[in-house]
Amino acid sequence: MIRPIGSPNAALLVFLFAWSFGFASGAAGQGRLEHLPSPAPSNSSLSRVVANEAGEIYLSWVSQDTEQATLAFSRLTSEDWDTPKVISRGNNWFVNWADFPALSVDASGMVAHWLQISAQGTYDYDIRARFYPKDNATWTAARTIHTDGISAEHGFVSMLPFDNGTTLITWLDGRETKQGNPLGAMTLRAGIFDKSGANVSEWELDHRVCDCCQTSSAMTEKGPIVVYRDRSSEEVRDIYATRLIEGAWTLPQPLHNDNWQIAGCPVNGPSVAAMNERVAVAWFSAKDDTPKIQLVMSSDSGQSFSDPIVVESPNTNGRVGTVILESNEIVISWMDTTDGAKIVLSRYDIKGDFLDITEVASSSASRRSGFPIIEAAGNSVYVTWTDISTTPQVKVARVDY
Numbered sequence: 001m002i003r004p005i006g007s008p009n010a011a012l013l014v015f016l017f018a019w020s021f022g023f024a025s026g027a028a029g030q031g032r033l034e035h036l037p038s039p040a041p042s043n044s045s046l047s048r049v050v051a052n053e054a055g056e057i058y059l060s061w062v063s064q065d066t067e068q069a070t071l072a073f074s075r076l077t078s079e080d081w082d083t084p085k086v087i088s089r090g091n092n093w094f095v096n097w098a099d100f101p102a103l104s105v106d107a108s109g110m111v112a113h114w115l116q117i118s119a120q121g122t123y124d125y126d127i128r129a130r131f132y133p134k135d136n137a138t139w140t141a142a143r144t145i146h147t148d149g150i151s152a153e154h155g156f157v158s159m160l161p162f163d164n165g166t167t168l169i170t171w172l173d174g175r176e177t178k179q180g181n182p183l184g185a186m187t188l189r190a191g192i193f194d195k196s197g198a199n200v201s202e203w204e205l206d207h208r209v210c211d212c213c214q215t216s217s218a219m220t221e222k223g224p225i226v227v228y229r230d231r232s233s234e235e236v237r238d239i240y241a242t243r244l245i246e247g248a249w250t251l252p253q254p255l256h257n258d259n260w261q262i263a264g265c266p267v268n269g270p271s272v273a274a275m276n277e278r279v280a281v282a283w284f285s286a287k288d289d290t291p292k293i294q295l296v297m298s299s300d301s302g303q304s305f306s307d308p309i310v311v312e313s314p315n316t317n318g319r320v321g322t323v324i325l326e327s328n329e330i331v332i333s334w335m336d337t338t339d340g341a342k343i344v345l346s347r348y349d350i351k352g353d354f355l356d357i358t359e360v361a362s363s364s365a366s367r368r369s370g371f372p373i374i375e376a377a378g379n380s381v382y383v384t385w386t387d388i389s390t391t392p393q394v395k396v397a398r399v400d401y
Helices: 010-017
Strands: 003-005 032-036 044-051 057-064 069-075 085-090 094-096 102-106 109-117 125-133 154-161 167-173 187-193 199-206 216-220 223-229 239-245 271-275 278-285 292-298 309-312 318-324 330-336 342-348 354-362 373-377 380-387 393-400
Touching: 032 354, 044 102, 044 380, 057 102, 057 109, 057 393, 069 109, 085 109, 085 125, 094 109, 102 154, 109 154, 109 167, 125 154, 125 167, 154 216, 167 223, 187 223, 199 239, 216 278, 223 271, 223 278, 239 278, 278 318, 278 330, 292 318, 292 330, 309 330, 309 342, 318 373, 330 373, 330 380, 342 380, 354 380, 354 393
Parallel strands: 003 094, 044 373, 044 393, 216 271, 271 318
Antiparallel strands: 032 393, 044 057, 057 069, 069 085, 102 109, 109 125, 154 167, 167 187, 187 199, 216 223, 223 239, 271 278, 278 292, 292 309, 318 330, 330 342, 342 354, 373 380, 380 393
16 A cells, blocks of 8 residues: 655654744745646656756656556657656655655756555655666666665655766665664765666665755755755754765765754754855754754855855745756745745845745645746746645746746
């Protein structure tokens, strides 16, 4: 059967979402908003939007019935969405509001992943993936990307097109929690996979990280950067970054010492975007029970970062996204829960000065509404989310700047 799972820290999330928020600050929105037709069927959710190098937009989603879950995608053309195509389906998937399938697309092909139950434990699941080399024009057989063979939690994947048709995949790996070590912690791992899905390289990037916050990665002029929520022995869970430089990963470093000490995972990962040497990272924290979204920027491919800019505080529960436009402006998506919940975009110039805010849609602070996802193509931002006002339905919008 399909096992829909909530957060392992549900009580914490209820607490986070229960704060009373005021209206988000900022000037009237300047982006031109257009709601697009959705190619996803009724009872769809867990959508992501991604662009290839040519700026073509792809939308993926999961639809469910009583028997199985289906991962599908569609490409946006000048006229409309292509006929949706199925990537995979199964009746033994781990379906989760915060840890959900992704699609990576570039000129060499596509890669898609989902989570599959591996044993009876509540959080025993594997990362399964299929690869679509463009020169073969067919999906490979599904494979498990990690090789530990241990029934444990594996998930919170980020995928990034890499060199010569390869893909960099980063994930949280719980193998050390099942090795008989009472101090075993969630780790952060990464691997490079070729077009057929073969593992070319694999590394452990950090031996102790937050258990269920999303990872995020981006390609800079000098190589990939990965951001994630760390976890210290004192339960400080701040945002860290590591970079692949000349074949070796740098020692993980904090983007800022928020010193958010929290006993459980907040299920609220960071988001990174890059364009040439410019990098932008946004994240949520709530030290002293004060919700806050912050933004830092880099002009040297992530070697150093600016002091944080406060995007919003305290009127948010996070769920951030980050993109960099062709104009070099930065757009951050986040949830404003002033009255119910709203999906909003905040825009900043290259110096970090605030420009404007655009309300995209009404939403819900419920876990069922998931995480809004954004992607940039030129000076447009595509947004996708799940509308749960009736039957769950994937929605799509574009904001032109």
